[in-house]
Amino acid sequence: MIPRHLIFAGVVMLLAVFSLGIYAGRMRGRVTHVETHSDSRPVAPPVSGPTEAVTLYVAYDDPGILRVQRADVALPSARQQRAEEVLRALLEIYLSKNSPHPLAPGADLRAVYLVTPGIAVIDVNAAFANGHRSGILEEELTVASMIQTLSANIPDILRVKILVEGHDRETLAGHADLSDFYDAAAVSQLAGQLE
Amino acid sequence: MQTQPHTKGFGLLFASPSTPRSAGRFYRSGLRFLPLLFVLILQAGSADEKRIAIYGSSTNYILPVVDRNGHEYVGLLEIIEPLGAVNSHTDGLHWKIRYRDVEADFTNGKARSKIHGKDFDLNSNFVLEGGRGLVPIASLYALLPKIIGVPVSLNETSRRLFIGNIATHFTAQLNRTTPLRLVLNFTAPVNPTIATEPGKLRMVFHREPIVAPGSPTLTFDDNTIPSATYSEENGTAEIDVNSSAPLMASFSNDGHTITIAAAPQQNAAVPGTPLTPSPVAPVNPSTGTAPPAAPQLAPRHFFAVLDASHGGDDPGVALAPSMFEKDVTLALTRRLRQELESRGISTLLLRDTDGGLTLDQRAVFSNTAHPVIYIAVHAAANGKGVRVYTALLPAGEENNGPFIAWDTAQTRFLPASQFAAQGVASELQKRQIQVRTLAAPLRPLNNVTAAAIAIEIAPPTTDVKDLNLPAYQQNVASALANGIAAVRDRLEVSR
Numbered sequence: 278m279i280p281r282h283l284i285f286a287g288v289v290m291l292l293a294v295f296s297l298g299i300y301a302g303r304m305r306g307r308v309t310h311v312e313t314h315s316d317s318r319p320v321a322p323p324v325s326g327p328t329e330a331v332t333l334y335v336a337y338d339d340p341g342i343l344r345v346q347r348a349d350v351a352l353p354s355a356r357q358q359r360a361e362e363v364l365r366a367l368l369e370i371y372l373s374k375n376s377p378h379p380l381a382p383g384a385d386l387r388a389v390y391l392v393t394p395g396i397a398v399i400d401v402n403a404a405f406a407n408g409h410r411s412g413i414l415e416e417e418l419t420v421a422s423m424i425q426t427l428s429a430n431i432p433d434i435l436r437v438k439i440l441v442e443g444h445d446r447e448t449l450a451g452h453a454d455l456s457d458f459y460d461a462a463a464v465s466q467l468a469g470q471l472e
Numbered sequence: 473m474q475t476q477p478h479t480k481g482f483g484l485l486f487a488s489p490s491t492p493r494s495a496g497r498f499y500r501s502g503l504r505f506l507p508l509l510f511v512l513i514l515q516a517g518s519a520d521e522k523r524i525a526i527y528g529s530s531t532n533y534i535l536p537v538v539d540r541n542g543h544e545y546v547g548l549l550e551i552i553e554p555l556g557a558v559n560s561h562t563d564g565l566h567w568k569i570r571y572r573d574v575e576a577d578f579t580n581g582k583a584r585s586k587i588h589g590k591d592f593d594l595n596s597n598f599v600l601e602g603g604r605g606l607v608p609i610a611s612l613y614a615l616l617p618k619i620i621g622v623p624v625s626l627n628e629t630s631r632r633l634f635i636g637n638i639a640t641h642f643t644a645q646l647n648r649t650t651p652l653r654l655v656l657n658f659t660a661p662v663n664p665t666i667a668t669e670p671g672k673l674r675m676v677f678h679r680e681p682i683v684a685p686g687s688p689t690l691t692f693d694d695n696t697i698p699s700a701t702y703s704e705e706n707g708t709a710e711i712d713v714n715s716s717a718p719l720m721a722s723f724s725n726d727g728h729t730i731t732i733a734a735a736p737q738q739n740a741a742v743p744g745t746p747l748t749p750s751p752v753a754p755v756n757p758s759t760g761t762a763p764p765a766a767p768q769l770a771p772r773h774f775f776a777v778l779d780a781s782h783g784g785d786d787p788g789v790a791l792a793p794s795m796f797e798k799d800v801t802l803a804l805t806r807r808l809r810q811e812l813e814s815r816g817i818s819t820l821l822l823r824d825t826d827g828g829l830t831l832d833q834r835a836v837f838s839n840t841a842h843p844v845i846y847i848a849v850h851a852a853a854n855g856k857g858v859r860v861y862t863a864l865l866p867a868g869e870e871n872n873g874p875f876i877a878w879d880t881a882q883t884r885f886l887p888a889s890q891f892a893a894q895g896v897a898s899e900l901q902k903r904q905i906q907v908r909t910l911a912a913p914l915r916p917l918n919n920v921t922a923a924a925i926a927i928e929i930a931p932p933t934t935d936v937k938d939l940n941l942p943a944y945q946q947n948v949a950s951a952l953a954n955g956i957a958a959v960r961d962r963l964e965v966s967r
Contacts, residue, residue, distance in 0.1 A: 411790075412852045412853070413928045414852065414910075415852075417913065451786065454913040454918075460866035463866055463911075464864075466911070471910070
């Protein structure tokens, strides 16, 4: 015959195990819930304040040209952040529903680095390059519109380098060369051909 | 079209990983075949090397031959590997190979072997070298059918092995028109290396299973083209057309027909200079035939390098399901070659199979060959007509001094490139083909030390499949060739 106090202790321990199991399960669910929402939390204050007119060189696949387009964009005062916001305004057009030059879903700008003297580094994410349509003209339009838009709005940029996820890449999607720096003046001439 | 096994083996000599994703597969494959590759490289180095050509129903390839104990030997694994899955292993004395359900067992230094459990005697002793099993060529006729289950025919003297019932026959007919034309019709498309020399036009078939006509010498009872001779040697077939005047060859009928006619006067050699062989050696990275080393020939007449973009692991644009840019570019480049050569312009194709070349390799091969013009061919799904590109280079930057910067090597040649692009665009416009000329950040244009343009062909209609229309491709190729021919004098001067 099992002593009554041992039966009592066993029941208490079983209850404790079940309670802890239920508690742990709930905690895990809560963590998952928090994680799924954590991506949407802002990591930097949104750009606000008065807007400024910027010049965007927007690519149009049909008929394969660049068109100058004015836009009002809220710009921060810091030069580097201004460069990023200008390019983000351009990408917003490309990612919109009726995009004249669609980019892959998830394509984004990671950062723009302005290096003295006159060097800009544009860092795009992997989705931007991996999902980019392949073709000389499609890739050229993307590269030219970004560089020309940057040069038109941020003074004194002489050379531009494009990175993908912070790394060198041979081509954007099989054609446009990303291995070297772009000469802003040469791209400006190209933009003239493409207009 | 060459098949994948080439790229794994011999073709590795020229194939390079173009993307990080393919690099892993490339290096794993490379490591697996490294010992074999090393031996092949060593033995493929000499221009006078002995070779054996193997023609199959789906692939043709060339392998090096080695002499051992007074007999000619070839690697058995290399012969069978392109035909299907095969594996081999050795314990240092015995060498076993399994192809499908057939197992063959060879012993180093012994002629007696076992194939599928039955004794088989080689013509001379089996040789095991560095894990590589070598069998005498003389035994292939009897040995291979037992392993692969398909009859073979072997021309031992010329070292040409035909697997199955495969052969390309040809007929020759002299048309007494003006100008005189010798028309060679082949039962399958051919792509020989063509060279001219005084009194002769030579066509060397490296990859085609051409077989001899009824008589090795064909006579035509004509003073200009009196005869043609057929010969075979060292894994190649050759047709020599004898003549008393300079000849030129043109392709038609999708490579089934070669027409040989007297060269127009302007294509003859410069007075006072001898006629030199025309440097039109096609490159075949997949088969390991001669790389496009610079032909050391001078003086050279107008000479174009044609580059079918993409290839191998790099398919380029997926234009439609199972329609890739690399295939369209190759088809168009072949047509362009025919059109240029029919105008007396020699060509060198950087890629004539589904082999991969890096951008640097394309530039190096082109620069080494010293062409007057480099033409890269691309294809696109969007837009219509043809776009002609020249290099996008830094404004005002020049190469001065003895060394030329690789990334801006094109700078000095850019005016010639732009002139060529305008010439080509003008001819396309004449044919009502929509055309646009642009600069482009497109390698290897900026690395080429000659006039360099890239052609991007888009479909003529909204249906991308129309890119493959033979009539459209032929029209574009013909216009491109006309454009190049129209500016050839200026390009020669600028060079």
